Amino acid sequence: MDKISFEGYDTKNHFDEMFDADMKVRPHYELFRKRIEKMDWKKLNFLQHATDRAQLSLGMTFNVYSDNQGIERILHLDIIPRIISGADWDKLEKGLNQRITALNMFIADIYGEQKVLKDKIIPAELITSSACYLKECIGLKPPENVWCHITGSDMIRGDDDEFYVLEDNLRCPSGVSYMLENREILKRTFPELFERLKVRPVHNYAHYLRDMMESLTPIQRPSIAVLTPGIYNSAYFEHAYLAQQMGAELVEGRDLVVQNDFVYMITTNGLKKLDVIYRRVDDDFIDPLVFNKDSMLGTPGLFEAYRKGNIVLVNAPGTGVADDKAVYAYIPKIIKYYLGEEAILKNVKTYICDEPDQMQYVIDNIKDLVVKQTDASGGYGMLIGPKSTKEEQAEFVKKIKAKPRNYIAQPTINLSRVPTLSDDTIEGRHVDLRPYILYGKEMKIVPGALTRVALKKGSLVVNSSQGGGSKDTWVLDS
Amino acid sequence: MLSRVANSIYWMNRYLERAENYARFMDVNYNLSLEMHPGITEQWKPLVVTTGDWELYESSYGEPDKKNIIFFLGFDPNNANSVLSCINQARENARAIRPEITKEVWERVNGLYYKMKDGVEKSVWAKKDPRKFFLEVKETCQLLAGIYDTTISxxxxxxxxxxxxxxxxxxxxxxxxxxxxxxxxxxxxxxxxxxxxxxxxxxxxxxxxxxxxxxxxxxxxxxxxxxxxxxxxxxxxxxxxxxxxxxxxxxxxxxxxxxxxxxxxxxxxxxxxxxxxxxxxxxxxxxxxxxxxxxxxxxxxxxxxxxxxxxxxxxxxxxxxxx
Incomplete structure (x- = not known):
């Protein structure tokens, strides 16, 4: 049987994470290469099937339609890991630490004194016009004045070997269960690859998550829960997984009741008070009395209990304001303003359509740009200029002109590529990187991330809703 | 514990017990039919009557017929008590109470779900001898009951x-x-x-x-x-x-x-x-x-x-x- 080889592997015109332009293997991939080249194709394909089965068995599925006749799909886990050197990671960690610290100060300021607006670092209209800016949060101060407890920043590596932050994801970032379970599955199916590579462990995440939640309340042994929209939500597996790993209750809005501005769970033995909620329900839906009146996912009175300080919500409502894609453009300035430091992690050049000259540039160059809706996520509401038709471009120009505040544009960035198993061959596929940052009394980042991979040849869209898969991400010790 | 969760645990167990019973009924009844005169179909009708769903059967299929009855009790998604429906319900409930049960229990319930899916794809009811399939379902349910008892506090x-x-x-x-x-x-x-x-x-x-x-x-x-x-x-x-x-x-x-x-x-x-x-x-x-x-x-x-x-x-x- 043929042994695996990288002969003919194409690195042209892309930054490849494993090989340099001359097909020389990068040092942190050397040992991995030796190991995998001892293996034959048949075994590799067999192991790939074994990982598919393991995912089904674990129930790592999401519903495509929201009824029980719906199709359940797995997020394809490519068996070839993505490896990051210790040095790269340490820089990334430092950069994330800086960025999240500044973003948290920014959110606290926006709902507090608004110094950043008074000092004209960022135009006030940009904030007040943001769909994610919640007036209801003005004047609030969550415990430790921490707002963004869990962040899942989307990072990419460009042709210049530098990491960029693409999106900050400060609301309810998902995918961390895949980071954790991908590792478990790979350890089981592919143990021989791990030997002597010194992969940093990620399994403490749930432990840190619980610690973080407990650090936000003075109550000893607080009662904590994960709030889920329910079993038909596409991230339900993750909600259940995290609740289980933390030993927390998994609750739905209908399991809760608010009395005298305290939050209680409805149990077989009467009402039981809750102290901290990791809510995986968006701001709009947490409380029909304050936000979306038609929401069935929340609990009436929850926001008032939060306002009174009787319940801790993770993340705090209102963090989305720093997640607005137009605000994103100002983050280097925000870091400078609050910390007096240059941003360690780069931002992607961003054109704000609300600025007339920038809008004109976007319209003139739309075929080369990626246009994004400022309040959307998940790969929806975007146009990838180079891959779009004239009609699609014209339609976006119309949309931009009608509501310039709702759009930004960025140059198309060539995401780095990683060797990926594809129909009995190994080819480069584009990837991004989503590390998870926990912020309570202190900041904690487990050395790992979710790597999302665009499975279609040449595709730059890694979102699971658009045909993306995932990879286990190995951060090496050195 | 949460009332909703207690309710789901209660029903997950009821559905699994029901599925096991039905799977056993099919196996036993099939054995019985082997020793009856070939023309007699009657032993299949009482089986449906036992489950309390004779009226539903009759309105959908009319006369008692072995193949139809095996489908109706085993795989009919329109029969809320068929083995398939029971296992789907058990799994829905198991998903809802995932943090309350162990990985071993979940993986078995989930495995039953995929087994039933496989049975549907292979049209088990049309097979000459579907006993092996139902026996496996029954045994998995029994195994599950054992795992449940040995892993849950x-x-x-x-x-x-x-x-x-x-x-x-x-x-x-x-x-x-x-x-x-x-x-x-x-x-x-x-x-x-x-x-x-x-x-x-x-x-x-x-x-x-x-x-x-x-x-x-x-x-x-x-x-x-x-x-x-x-x-x-x-x-x-x-x-x-x-x-x-x-x-x-x-x-x-x-x-x-x-x-x-x-x-x-x-x-x-x-x-x-x-x-x-x-x-x-x-x-x-x-x-x-x-x-x-x-x-x-x-x-x-x-x-x-x-x-x-x-x-x-x-x-x-x-x-x-x-x-």
Missing amino acids: RTEGWHFGKLGQFIERADKTSRVLDVKYHMLLPSATAVGTPVDLVQWSSVLRSVSAYDMYRKKYGKINPQSICEFLIFDRNFPRSIMNCVEQAKESLDTISGHKNDQLNEADKHLGMLKAHLDYSDVQEVLSSGLHEYLDDIQIKLNNVSVAIFESFFSTQNILKRHTHS
Whole structure:
């Protein structure tokens, strides 16, 4: 049987994470290469099937339609890991630490004194016009004045070997269960690859998550829960997984009741008070009395209990304001303003359509740009200029002109590529990187991330809703 | 524990117990059909009657037909009690209570779901001999019950599961006995004939009681069979034993604070007293069917009372609203 080889592997015109332009293997991939080249194709394909089965068995599925006749799909886990050197990671960690610290100060300021607006670092209209800016949060101060407890920043590596932050994801970032379970599955199916590579462990995440939640309340042994929209939500597996790993209750809005501005769970033995909620329900839906009146996912009175300080919500409502894609453009300035430091992690050049000259540039160059809706996520509401038709471009120009505040544009960035198993061959596929940052009394980042991979040849869209898969991400010790 | 979660644990266990019973019914009935005259389809109709879904069957398929009945009881998504529907429901509930159960339990329930999916793709009901499939389903359910018992802590949740399992099991035993007894007894002339013996043996096998019955009574005899399946205190599928075990779990859950009985305690206690103070002669002379029918109604009342006492959020809020 043929042994695996990288002969003919194409690195042209892309930054490849494993090989340099001359097909020389990068040092942190050397040992991995030796190991995998001892293996034959048949075994590799067999192991790939074994990982598919393991995912089904674990129930790592999401519903495509929201009824029980719906199709359940797995997020394809490519068996070839993505490896990051210790040095790269340490820089990334430092950069994330800086960025999240500044973003948290920014959110606290926006709902507090608004110094950043008074000092004209960022135009006030940009904030007040943001769909994610919640007036209801003005004047609030969550415990430790921490707002963004869990962040899942989307990072990419460009042709210049530098990491960029693409999106900050400060609301309810998902995918961390895949980071954790991908590792478990790979350890089981592919143990021989791990030997002597010194992969940093990620399994403490749930432990840190619980610690973080407990650090936000003075109550000893607080009662904590994960709030889920329910079993038909596409991230339900993750909600259940995290609740289980933390030993927390998994609750739905209908399991809760608010009395005298305290939050209680409805149990077989009467009402039981809750102290901290990791809510995986968006701001709009947490409380029909304050936000979306038609929401069935929340609990009436929850926001008032939060306002009174009787319940801790993770993340705090209102963090989305720093997640607005137009605000994103100002983050280097925000870091400078609050910390007096240059941003360690780069931002992607961003054109704000609300600025007339920038809008004109976007319209003139739309075929080369990626246009994004400022309040959307998940790969929806975007146009990838180079891959779009004239009609699609014209339609976006119309949309931009009608509501310039709702759009930004960025140059198309060539995401780095990683060797990926594809129909009995190994080819480069584009990837991004989503590390998870926990912020309570202190900041904690487990050395790992979710790597999302665009499975279609040449595709730059890694979102699971658009045909993306995932990879286990190995951060090496050195 | 959360009322919604307790409700899901209760129903997950009921559905798994039901699925196991149905899978066993199919296996036993198929064996039985092998020894009957080929033209007789009748032994398949009582099976559907046992499940209480004869009307639904008749309106969809008309005449009893082996293949249709195997599909209806095994795989029909429109039959809420088919093995397929039960396992889908069990899995939905298991998903909802994922943090309450172990990975081993979840993976088995999930595995059953994929097994049923596979059965649908392979049209098992159209196969010449579908027994292997149903036997595997039954064995997986039994394995699951074992894993459940050896990996889950004996807290409230476990007891709610047991409650569901035993109430379901008592109901199924009473239905098997009810229907088969009526089908078999009128043919007084056939008593003691080889065919009759085969039929009575199949009643016992339908509830996995053949070996334990033989050990206790030796001879196949309708009255002893009734006594064994209703009143035996030691056999784990007799109505008596199921009710006793259910009561033990309910007592643990309720804890009887201040000696205050809730509705569930009352109904289950009355059912147990009802069984304690009757015997097989009395039951047969006053009418077995009426007796079993009454048991089924009482079991249903217990289930409703459990819902009202523990699962209904409305009731709990009514009792616990701070003014």
